[in-house]
Amino acid sequence: MNKAFPILGMLVLATSPMAVSAQDAPPGPEALAKIAEMMTEADLNGDGRTTRAELNQHRAQMFAKLDRNTDGVIDNRDSPRIPLAKRRFQPAFERATSIFDHNNDGRVTLDEWNRSDPDIFARLDRNEDGAVTRTELAALSTLK
Numbered sequence: 001m002n003k004a005f006p007i008l009g010m011l012v013l014a015t016s017p018m019a020v021s022a023q024d025a026p027p028g029p030e031a032l033a034k035i036a037e038m039m040t041e042a043d044l045n046g047d048g049r050t051t052r053a054e055l056n057q058h059r060a061q062m063f064a065k066l067d068r069n070t071d072g073v074i075d076n077r078d079s080p081r082i083p084l085a086k087r088r089f090q091p092a093f094e095r096a097t098s099i100f101d102h103n104n105d106g107r108v109t110l111d112e113w114n115r116s117d118p119d120i121f122a123r124l125d126r127n128e129d130g131a132v133t134r135t136e137l138a139a140l141s142t143l144k
Contacts, residue, residue, distance in 0.1 A: 039120075041058060044057060
């Protein structure tokens with residue numbers, strides 16, 4: 001199975017709740033679980049601490065997986081050809097473009113991808129030590 005679809009859905013869920021304003025409802029349990037999952041996956045050396053560099057590298061790897069045709073953008077040309085997979089891809093892709101596609105051209109460039117991060121890392125690194133730890137991830141339910 002191609003991991004691009006779960007990654008796209010996870011990224012959309014993980015990044016969109018962090019961009020909510022103060023008057024909006026806090027992220028729900030599903031979104032918080034996806035955020036924790038993304039941060040855990042970003043711990044590339046497995047030491048229980050995710051640094052900003054690891055998160056950036058992980059995000060670049062996710063972009064590369066979603067850019068199936070390796071043309072430097074995520075767009076409908078990256079959609080799978082199998083109808084069932086295409087139906088799963090399309091809603092997640094549309095949600096992702098609504099978040100990341102700043103110029104509304106139906107494509108997400110790496111620059112848009114990186115600029116769209118609502119700084120998840122800073123919000124999770126509560127003690128500001130340069131790493132998000134398992135303890136900080138366990139406290140996600142108190143994220144504001």
